[in-house]
Amino acid sequence: MVQVTKLRGIRESLKPPHSHWCRCSINEQGSSRNALVVYKQTRHEGAQHDPNVVPLLLKACASLSSVKVLHAESIKAGSDSDVFIGTALVTTYAKCGVVWDARKLFDAMPERNVVTWNAMISGYMRNGDMESASLVFEEMPGKTGVTWSQMIGGFARNGDTATARRLFDEAPHELKGVVTWTVMVDGYARKGEMEAAREVFELMPERNCFVWSSMVSGYCKKGSVAEAETIFGRIPVRSLEIWNTMIAGYVQNGFGERALQAFEEMRAEGFEPDEFTVVSVLSACAQLGLLDAGKQIHHMIEHKRLTVNPFVLSGLVDMYAKCGDLVNARLVFEGFTQRNICCWNAMISGFAINGKCREVLEFFGRMENLNIRPDAITFLTVLSACAHGGLLSEALEVISKMEAYAIEMGIKHYxxxxxxxxxxxxxxxxxxxxxxxxxxxxxxxxxxxxxxxxxxxxxxxxxxxxxxxxxxxxxxxxxxxxxxxxxxxxxxxxxxxxxxxxxxxxxxxxxIAGCSSIIFSDFFADSSMTKEVSH
The missing domain is CATH 1.25.40 (Serine Threonine Protein Phosphatase 5, Tetratricopeptide repeat)
Incomplete structure (x- = not known):
């Protein structure tokens, strides 16, 4: 009775009836399910159907059953022919992977706008059906710049840069905005076709931060750090994301010292690091074995209250372990409850590189007890530890578990x-x-x-x-x-x-003659980070 009274109170206070409440509810974390429940209950109590609410609720839907409920509600109320509701339903069906239902609805719609056509094309591309996306694209009247960018980007992301380039060349000049140019450059860069990416990049009439970042990232992935630095040096206005890309590129190519230098330059320009920055910098400290510098990064994370997501946690564990400080590695790991497979792999790998074979097997067992599915990296680390520890029977058991998890053995496992x-x-x-x-x-x-x-x-x-x-x-x-x-x-x-x-x-x-290197590092000696930690 109390619950019914509450619902009636909510319903009567809505002006307009549901849309304002629904918008607020959807914006609140974790309330989308409640929004759908209350909406259904108010409808059962005879509240008037408000078509403005349905698109908002569809954005919050995460399951196919919820979409079908709202679709049925719209049909009952006679608002299923509304172009905004229809477009929202097409989009949501496609997101749920039910492209056939999305297409049936699309074909039945008496009215379709540009957003509807784009939603159908996007739905096909989201589910990897580029052929059907192309057919809809060809039929679409009044293509916009968004439509062209969507098609070019879709083919590029699927690795078909030839078709993407053909569409790019066919796109009307007046519809080629900075986004269209950017998706073409990014498509080439993702595939490692940097000569083609550079060609298009140099012809761009204007550039945004994303395209600069794509070029830097593309060269770094190819191992062409000097080219990445050249592009980075040309950037007129750098953003935090671009700095993060350059720092990550240095780390990926084993240039830990340069990564830390870039980090200091970034901070000198007034940029404050985020969680992406610290993951790369921690990795650089791990590469170089700079425990003191890594500890200062850890202190900075705590001092600035940066988000400690599973990737930051993995970075901290990896840094401490590779610097030989397993005590702190384990303290950090055990102090964080939301651990994903990357966190577990980092801790298991930490034990392995420090020769703690029994601990590797212990943590592998803990993973299984917690129903955390190991991946190929987990198994490789455990097998490597068994090899170094001479644990043959344990390794054979691990191999049998790989088969149970249906994970194929790679060359490194063999x-x-x-x-x-x-x-x-x-x-x-x-x-x-x-x-x-x-x-x-x-x-x-x-x-x-x-x-x-x-x-x-x-x-x-x-x-x-x-x-x-x-x-x-x-x-x-x-x-x-x-x-x-x-x-x-x-x-x-x-x-x-x-x-x-x-x-x-x-x-x-x-x-080939062997060589050794000694790193004399004085990073952060006079930096603001040291001053912050000393506080």
Whole structure:
């Protein structure tokens, strides 16, 4: 009774009846379901159907059943022919993956506007049906700049830059806005076609922040950091997003020092870091082993009350673990309850790189107990830990779990098992596994096998592996020739050892000299960050 009274009070206070209340409810986090429930209840009590509410509610719908309820309500009220309601329904059906229902509704609509056509095209593209999207596009009267951009971007995101470029060239000049140019450049950059991206980029009549960021990101993904820096240096007005892209690019390419320098320059220009910035900077600290700098980043996150999402948490755990501070890595991990697979992988990997094999298995078990599904990275980390710890039976159990989770083994997973079997002296099993692999073995796998042959002085198996190397299309023989020569020498088969050395000399194999680096870092010594932490 109290609930009914409340609902009546809500209904009577709405002016207009539902739209203002619904708009407010939808804007409140987690209230979309309540909005739908109260709307249905007020309708059952005889409240007049307000068509203005339906599009708002459809935006809040996350399930197909909710969409169908609102669709039925609209049909009962006779407002299903309303172009705004119809367009909202088409959009929402497509978002729920029911493109067939969206198309049936689209075809039945007595009136369609530009937004309706764009919604139908977007629905097909969202579900990967570019052919149907193209057919609707061809039929559409009065195409707008948004329509052209949508089609070009859709093909580009699907990797079909040729079709995207054809549409780009066909688009009327007056409809080619900055967004149209940007989606074309971004499509090329995503696919790594940087020459084509640069060509279009240089022809742009005007540029926005997103296209600058796309170019920097594209070059960084290709490993062309110098080109990315050139583009970055040309940017007239930099945004935080562009700084984040450049810093992340440095980290992705192993330039941790430059990433930290860019971070300081960014702050000197008055930009305050966000969660994306700190993830990259923490990764740079992890690469360089700069524990003190990483701790200062951690303090800054707390001081500025930055959002600690699962990615920031993973960054913190990874930084502490790679810097050898497992105590703080675990404290950070255990202090955060909303952990996704990335967080678990970071903690498990942290134990693995520090040689804590039993802890790796313990946390892997905890994941399973909490019904968190491990991924291929999880299994690779656990197998690697088993290999380094000589835990063969545990590794075989892990492999069986991979099969249970329907996760396919990759070349690195096979490499771990070959290494583990080889260390255990089970060379025939390791060799048979290599022969059964669904892909060609790489240098790492064959090198691990030859290393095991050397450890166990098994010349016969080593020669079989060398024959396998001779038929392999993706390995270089020279490094393995060194191993085989050493195996012969260890077995006092000097003539064969000398023969292998002769092959290396004739083939002009060159041993690459090793090198070491020492980083003297004084990052943040005089920065505002240090001052903030000292407070």
């Amino acid at each position: 490499g771990c098992m070959v290494d583990l079997l080889g260390r255990a002296g089970r060379l025939k099993e390791a060799y048979d596994l290599i022969k059964r692999m669904p892909m060609e073995p790489n240098e790492t796998v064959l090198g691990a096998m030859l290393g095991a042959c050397r450890t166990h002085s098994d010349m016969k198996m080593a020669e079989q592996v060398i024959k396998l190397i001779g038929t392999n299309s993706i390995t270089r023989a020279d490094s393995h020739n060194v191993l085989l020569s050493n195996i012969y020498a260890a077995s006092e088969k000097w003539e064969k050892a000398e023969k292998m050395r002769g092959i290396m000399v004739d083939g002009e194999s060159e041993k």
